[in-house]
Amino acid sequence: MTEQWDDSARRAVQKRATGMNHADAVAAEAGLRDVRQRQPKAYCLESAWHQNYLDCELAEWQRLIRLLSEDGFDVYLPDKDPAVRERTHANSKDE
Secondary structure (H helix, E strand, O other): OHHHHHHHHHHHHHHHHOOOOHHHHHHHHHHHHHHHHHOOOOOOHHHHHHHHHHHHHHHHHHHHHHHHOOOOOOOOOHHHOHHHHHHHHHHHHHO
């Protein structure tokens, strides 16, 4: 189940980040981090799921921020993202 959270969160962040520059991505990550910090401790399965999902999103934002800080990445585009290309390649092998 965790792998599904990871993949779903990763795709959602990548979709939202498309066209963003480094500063925009940092601001989006900071907003999500603020939301996550205000979350109460998990008291049921649903809130635990939500916290795990937010953690996965935060991890992906942090990865994208590092990627956007590299030379050659003015804005985020999934087709320039090595992780997206790798996952697409792996998925095509599975078919």
